[in-house]
Amino acid sequence: MAQVCVTVSLEKIAEDSEVFSTASPDTSVESLTTALEEDYKVKKVLGHGKFGLVQEVVRKGTKKRFAVKVVSSNKQSEDEIQLMASLRHENIVCLHDSLEHDEMLYIIMELCSGGTLRSWIEDRYNEHLNMQVYTAPPKRVLANCIWQILDALKYLHGRGFVHRDIKLENLLLLNAGKCPQLKLADFGMATEFQIGELMTQRCGSPGYMAPEVVRGGYTELCDLWSVGIVFYQLATGKRLWPLTPTHEQHYDQVLAETPLTLKSDAYWNRLGPGALEMAQDLLSLECSRPTAACTIENDWLRKHVLGGDDGCCSIS
Incomplete structure (x- = not known):
């Protein structure tokens, strides 16, 4: 099937809120505390937004890669973890683990390496x-x-x-x-x-x-x-x-x-x-x-x- 090219103006679908952006991996290593680094090695920043930071990590020993979302520990983030833990669907990101340290919550989940x-x-x-x-x-x-x-x-x-x-x-x-x-x-x-x-x-x-x-x-x-x-x-x-x-x-x-x-x-x-x-x-x-x-x-x-x-x- 032939693909169709559509010409549009230079204004693409730019985001009008600060909910997600790409950040340089150069700043990633210093952003996680030893609570997570005991078991995981930080690789790079995947994105950040209103509610937290998302980074790629590797679990030490197994070399398995995950994404970790770092947010303030509060009722909203705790509810998010409880909901994610109850969900099992091939088109929903899977929760792997969670950690809490110094009023910060680390939501460790399936890594999606293809971007957004x-x-x-x-x-x-x-x-x-x-x-x-x-x-x-x-x-x-x-x-x-x-x-x-x-x-x-x-x-x-x-x-x-x-x-x-x-x-x-x-x-x-x-x-x-x-x-x-x-x-x-x-x-x-x-x-x-x-x-x-x-x-x-x-x-x-x-x-x-x-x-x-x-x-x-x-x-x-x-x-x-x-x-x-x-x-x-x-x-x-x-x-x-x-x-x-x-x-x-x-x-x-x-x-x-x-x-x-x-x-x-x-x-x-x-x-x-x-x-x-x-x-x-x-x-x-x-x-x-x-x-x-x-x-x-x-x-x-x-x-x-x-x-x-x-x-x-x-x-x-």
């Missing part, structure tokens, strides 16, 4: 005639990425938890490759929900936050809106909304433009009938937005995950 879905998208840009050209992934690869995210959410929601921070940075690649295996990570904002009860805390990341989260009354379906944003970015290589000077201006724009209507163009035409409609469903108002369990049965999605011919993986 954001970096994977950015690697699909090339310069051509002084413009940035995005090579959109084949339909089956794109569909498989979305299917993996939905399968993780179907599992998570089925256990009564909502993630509340689905975004490109929190979708990790187990290994580099043309058809990545994704792992949902960072459960710092996850919480238990009750059917029929609204959550009210505004949390998440600008650019991915559902309008009902901005308003302050929402259900687990807020995660599906965020999947719709990820779908849009994978398909087009662009942000759904332009950057704004402040988060509040962005929130005002989201509320002003919903209900949202996606326009058919070359990006969506190349994906075939049904792709735009699926994205539109995910980005609909909460009252009509499908669940993860419903969306994973979408005809377009299953057709291209199961029936593609470009050598990607398949679902059972």
Whole structure:
């Protein structure tokens, strides 16, 4: 299957919050205390953000590699560990161990060496005639990425938890490759929900936050809106909304433009009938937005995950 190159402006899907960034490995060795270094050797910094630092470590003796997230020890981080310890899914990062020392918590988990879905998208840009050209992934690869995210959410929601921070940075690649295996990570904002009860805390990341989260009354379906944003970015290589000077201006724009209507163009035409409609469903108002369990049965999605011919993986 031929890949399609889509020309976009130099403004790519830049992040408008400080939740994740790449740091130099030169500063990594001094950032962990002896509590962790007794059993692990620090290799490099993988990233840092609002709530902590993420580094690659090697367990002494076994030489096995892990990622460690270093955060302040508090109820939120302790809840994150308890939730991660209860989860077992091939598309969710697996917790290996945890340590506490000097009011710091070290969350030791599965290492995903392929980077983030954001970096994977950015690697699909090339310069051509002084413009940035995005090579959109084949339909089956794109569909498989979305299917993996939905399968993780179907599992998570089925256990009564909502993630509340689905975004490109929190979708990790187990290994580099043309058809990545994704792992949902960072459960710092996850919480238990009750059917029929609204959550009210505004949390998440600008650019991915559902309008009902901005308003302050929402259900687990807020995660599906965020999947719709990820779908849009994978398909087009662009942000759904332009950057704004402040988060509040962005929130005002989201509320002003919903209900949202996606326009058919070359990006969506190349994906075939049904792709735009699926994205539109995910980005609909909460009252009509499908669940993860419903969306994973979408005809377009299953057709291209199961029936593609470009050598990607398949679902059972």
